[in-house]
Amino acid sequence: MKSLEELKAIKAKMQDKVTLRTSSAQTRVVVGMATCGIAAGARPVLAAFVEGINEAGLSDNVIVTQTGCIGICQYEPVVEVFNGEEKVTYVKMTAERAKEVIEKHIKGGKVVTEYTIGDTAK
Amino acid sequence: MDELSLYVLDITMNSVRAGADAISVTICEEGDWLDxxxxxxxxxxxxxxxxxLTDPFFTTRKTRKVGLGIPFLTMLAEMTGGFVRITSTHESVSDDHGTTTHARFGRNHIDFIPLGDMIETVLTLIQGSPDINFTYTHKTDGGTVYLSCAELREILEDVPLNEPEVLAWIRENLREQYDAASAS
Structure with a gap:
């Protein structure tokens, strides 16, 4: 059984890291989690970002958050990636596409244009 | 939405947006009903x-003009012979304010959709709102699965509940509880 002892060990390990992280996060991944997003499949997309960013060892620089409906329900699941002043809006996302965005955009710095709203709305 | 756990997520998000700091989610499977x-x-x-609430053209949001969360849920529950009951006290009326949503589904009805992955729903809620005290209780035929964020926070203190390692611990803990419940 996953014991509370194990949780205590996680706590001891994480304590110092956490304060460091909140001040150094540079990239923000925002997943729309209103009715429209959930119905379109946002839950596995969010999970793919949370797990993928952790596995890639990027969680010191990247935070994943949720938001409500941003008004473009027909394009859900919608994911916005903020980096400094720049914002990229990815639409009709899947868990597979999330992995690709982590690899190419968040890790590699190259926007995956074919999943952006600009390309999809054409 | 093809699993009930997504409806639970959607309804609980309403509580998050209502500014709640304590939310309890209870699922009870007994006899012919899932509540x-x-x-x-x-x-x-x-x-x-x-x-x-059951009017799809009523919503408090400003980004779009329809609200489908409650109408969807009501339709689904009534299709299986169940219902949705919502009671609420507005903060202007009493200090003891808040909302309770109770949905009942006929488990053996042909239109019943499976509960689906409640673990992912719970994790999504905690990931998005690590400061909210969620209490999760699922009474199954084989036993009860229980998680209290307040209890975890006593151990974690200032370590947020949405740290990936903590979320992974919660996932495993719930999975083991479900395994134990289905084995008995």
């Missing part, structure tokens, strides 16, 4: 707002 109840201490709704 889920979400209770929060958020801002609550006025009587007039509660009356309009």
């Amino acid at each position: 889920f109840t979400v209770t929060d201490n958020g801002c609550g709704m006025t009587e007039e707002q509660v009356k309009k």
Whole structure:
């Protein structure tokens, strides 16, 4: 059984890291989690970002958050990636596409244009 | 939405947006029925707002003009012989404010959709709102699965509940509880 002892060990390990992280996060991944997003499949997309960013060892620089409906329900699941002043809006996302965005955009710095709203709305 | 756990997520998100800091999600499977109840201490709704809830053209949001969460849920519950009951006390009426949503589904009805992955729903809620005290209780035929964020926080203190390692621990803990419940 996953014991509370194990949780205590996680706590001891994480304590110092956490304060460091909140001040150094540079990239923000925002997943729309209103009715429209959930119905379109946002839950596995969010999970793919949370797990993928952790596995890639990027969680010191990247935070994943949720938001409500941003008004473009027909394009859900919608994911916005903020980096400094720049914002990229990815639409009709899947868990597979999330992995690709982590690899190419968040890790590699190259926007995956074919999943952006600009390309999809054409 | 093809699993009930997504409806539970959607309804609980309403509690999050109502500014609640304590939300309890209870699922009870017994006999012919599956009941889920979400209770929060958020801002609550006025009587007039509660009356309009099943109207798809009523929503408090400003980004679009329709609200389908409650109408969807109501349709699904009634299709299986169940119901949705919502009681709410608005913060202007009492200090003891908040909303309770109770949905009942006929488990053996042909239109019943499976509960699906409640673990992912719980994790999504905690990931998005690590400061909210979620209490999760699922009474199955084989036993009860239980998680209290307040209890975890006593151990974690200032380590947020949405740290990936903590979320992974919660996932495993719930999975083991479900395994134990289905084995008995």
